[in-house]
Amino acid sequence: MKHITLKIILSLFCCSLIIALILSGTAISKSRAVMQEEVKRGLVHASAKYASQFSRELKTHENAVDLISTVVSSGFTASKVSKDRLEFLKIEENLADIIRLTMEDIPETKSLYVTFNPKTSGGNDEVWYLRNEAGEVFHMEADNTVTDWLVDGKETDAYYFQAIRKGKNWSGVEYDKYLGVYSVTYSRACNDKYGQLIGVAGTDIFIDDMLDTVKNIQMEAGGYAFLMDGAGNYLAGSTSEEIFMEMKQAGILNLPDHIAPADKEGVVASEEEAITYAEVKGDRYLTAYSKTTNGWILALSQSENHLLLPILHLKQMIYTIAGLILSGVLIYSFYFSKISLSPIVREYEQKDVIMHHQSRQAKLGEMVGNIAHQWKQPLNVMSITLSNLWDDWKQGNLTEQQLREHISNMRSYIKNMSGTVDDFADFLKPSRKKDYFSLADAVDTALSLMQESIKINRITVIEDSEVNLNAYGYKNEFCHGVFNVLNNARDAIIESGIDKREIRIKIYSGQGSKQKGVSIIDIENNGSRIPEESLQQVFDPYFTTKEEKGGTGIGLYLTKEIIEAHMAGTIELFNTETGVCCRMIIPREDTHERS
Secondary structure, three states: OHHHHHHHHHHHHHHHHHHHHHHHHHHHHHHHHHHHHHHHHHHHHHHHHHHHHHHHHHHHHHHHHHHHHHHHHHHOOHHHHOOOHHHHHHHHHHHHHHHHHHHHHOOOOOEEEEEEOHHHHOOOOEEEEEEOOOOOEEEOOOOOOOOOOOOOOOHHHHHHHHHHHHOEEEOOOEEEOOOOEEEEEEEEEEEOOOOOEEEEEEEEEEOHHHHHHHHOOOOOOOEEEEEEOOOOOEEEEOOOHHHHHHHHHOOOOOOOOOOOOOOOOOOOOOOHHHEEEEEEOOEEEEEEEEEOOOOOEEEEEEEHHHHHHHHHHHHHHHHHHHHHHHHHHHHHHHHHHHHOHHHHHHHHOOHHHHHHHHHHHHHHHHHHHHHHHHHHHHHHHHHHHHHHHHHHHHOOOOOHHHHHHHHHHHHHHHHHHHHHHHHHHHOOOOOOOOEEEEHHHHHHHHHHOOHHHHHHOOEEEEEEEOOOOEEEEOHHHHHHHHHHHHHHHHHHHHHHOOOOEEEEEEEEEOOOOOOOOEEEEEEEEOOOOOOHHHHOOOOOOOOOOOHHHOOOOOHHHHHHHHHHHHOOOEEEEEEOOOOEEEEEEEEOOOHHHHO
16 A cells, blocks of 8 residues: 555656646746847847947037037128138137137047138138147147148048038048047038138047947847948947958848937837847847937847857756656556556545645645746846946946956856755755854845845945844745845835835844844835735735736745744734835744753
């Protein structure tokens, strides 16, 4: 009889394991879809952010030229100064002071000049100021004796005549062999109030830093960044121009008909207008485009196969294991039905065996649901971490220490994800070992898993902890519980829409006879208060107020199980004057040993 019971248990366990593996594979597939969406949003956001950064740099120079153009147009009358050379020189001298002061006020400018119409000034006149490597502004004398001054069709004079024809003009990228830098020229025609041409104002913009930024954009494996002119020609990239041309020929860099420029915050009007998809040799490429103010286009392209390959391998491994176990179960079932069918039927009639295995199957199904829930937040946080890393890099705020911290955090996320299945499986094992651990360290571990999410949502975390305050129990499970509480606190703050966002964490010893020998953790947020009718249900399984946002109602239920069932503690949720507080009370010692 014992052998028959063992066979039943083994069969049910294998079937449950197959179900769990299949459900895990389904959860992974959903995670892959979520990550695909996050990759798309990340590309669109990053391209728009970089394009917005470049646009701001170019717009600064453009505004300086427009300002000088306005001064020239309002200060000169072509017919008047053309007849009075002394009057022209006097106004020109005043203009020189304005240009110099403008460059001193706008340190980004490297040069500002006004080239006068020879018919207006009566000579080869130009006011030209440059900034040297030390940041000093100095006047550059133009050669008034040049015989071929301002010749239409001459390449070096295109800035002048193109601005006259168009009103204003952006040149292509040029390389200054004397200075050893790449630059573009922005120029604008200056007309007096009668519409007569006075001259052309302009600036030379050094763009080496901009090109270097594009070359050094950090992409995942299989990702590329390119900067193109308005016609789609290569200006710079994280890889060579040869690979750029290959990607264009393959249809990966296929410019959409319309690319909406990003606003000053790096937000595009429509994500669908800013991204294209291409299937090349079984790989799917996503490419996001954003336009700068002068018509350049920044493209960020990412291979999905490179990015999602680990998830694909994990899914294949899970389904392979499920297939092997299923094959074994089928073979064993055939043998089992031939040899032991009658004894199994009699043993199966014992209700206690049936109930035991039904309960076990229910636990395994619940565990798979918890795995899917726990994986969703780390995937979102990893995407946010990548976006912040790009933003810190482009803004020049990325230090080596910050990079190390980002890498360390990403490793923590990955380690946390890979250990989630084992951690939740441990909940069903009675042989787990309790130990003493620092509450402050455990809370810090939970905080580190979501620090990027806290940072990007402008939430301030205030900690107040007693020194060396320990608890007795399961540190890993406790970290998961604190993580769930912090996650709910963050969501409540975001939903409330308040400007000053705070999470306060206080760890202290229990006072009085009823709380002797326990540690207390208060996690309070200043978000919206919970309706009184819902306070009694927040720890019920599958109860959630965020169904439309993907809430499952598992997080707080699981936290209650960890604190009360696994650590002999208590947990409660209550409203305060400023928001909501979650209080966890944990024994500092082994309650069984003490008794």
